[in-house]
Amino acid sequence: MTEKNNFESQLKELQEIVGQLENGQLSLEESLSQFQTGVKLSRELKQELTKAENTVAKLIESDGSEKELDPTDASAPKE
Numbered sequence: 001m002t003e004k005n006n007f008e009s010q011l012k013e014l015q016e017i018v019g020q021l022e023n024g025q026l027s028l029e030e031s032l033s034q035f036q037t038g039v040k041l042s043r044e045l046k047q048e049l050t051k052a053e054n055t056v057a058k059l060i061e062s063d064g065s066e067k068e069l070d071p072t073d074a075s076a077p078k079e
Helices: 003-023 028-059
Strands: none
Touching: 003 028
8 A cells, every 4th residue: 555545544544533433422432442543543644744744845945946855865755
């Protein structure tokens, strides 16, 4: 699975969890479990977004000019 698909599927799963929690039809135990899963997904998604922001920051210099990424840079985007 590609990073984009993984991010998108995790985001969709988080949205579904939020919907279930908002619906209020889950038991307390199910709600706690879903909330725990949602927090984990949220942290993972935030980490991916932070990586993307760092990549963009590396690509754009403070003066707005573009910068080439070093292909050996481990934080470079993967295709």
